[in-house]
Amino acid sequence: MIKEKIYESFEIFITFFKIGAFTLGGGYAMLPLIEKEAVENKKWLNREEILDMFAIMQSLPGIIAVKSSAFIGYKKAGIRGAFFAAVGVTLPSFLIILLIAQLLLSLRDNIYVQKIFAGVRAGVTALILVTAIRLAKSALKGYISILIAIASFILIVFLNVHPVFTILIGGVLGFLGYLKHK
Numbered sequence: 001m002i003k004e005k006i007y008e009s010f011e012i013f014i015t016f017f018k019i020g021a022f023t024l025g026g027g028y029a030m031l032p033l034i035e036k037e038a039v040e041n042k043k044w045l046n047r048e049e050i051l052d053m054f055a056i057m058q059s060l061p062g063i064i065a066v067k068s069s070a071f072i073g074y075k076k077a078g079i080r081g082a083f084f085a086a087v088g089v090t091l092p093s094f095l096i097i098l099l100i101a102q103l104l105l106s107l108r109d110n111i112y113v114q115k116i117f118a119g120v121r122a123g124v125t126a127l128i129l130v131t132a133i134r135l136a137k138s139a140l141k142g143y144i145s146i147l148i149a150i151a152s153f154i155l156i157v158f159l160n161v162h163p164v165f166t167i168l169i170g171g172v173l174g175f176l177g178y179l180k181h182k
Helices: 002-021 027-041 047-059 064-107 111-139 143-157 163-180
Strands: none
Touching: 002 027, 002 064, 027 047, 027 064, 027 111, 047 064, 047 111, 047 163, 111 143, 143 163
8 A cells, every 4th residue: 555655646747747857848848747647648537637637727816837747646646746746847947947956057148048949949939839739629619719719819919907706707608508599
């Protein structure tokens, strides 16, 4: 029993440590890797569960990758799983930040470093777009959800409405649509 818990904790930690270590670009860039590990490789969640989890985690304060990892860890092994998932996904960034802090002053004006990060940002943008397309394929079923997504996009991008409000409005509209077709 104790060996199983240790193994399970180690598996959760290593899974999320790898995600944290090999993802550049922040929380949203980790989502495709979290999805691949949790849904396809480990089968800890199905596609619908991860889509719902991403939607809920996005509406809460904090870093989406940490919240998502902790949620998945909790679902797998309770508080212990949430702890090891959160530590696993954040530890690589913490260690890298310590290293970069040591080197930053000497490298910040280096043209090669600047160009490398420009390329990394472009790649991360592609990862985020891939995640958005995958989520859209799963979430946008029917004209009501498509209209809500378009309206939310317009509110956020053009009218500077805070994303939390668009999520709340989308939830209310989705519920009203459900009641109408009930």
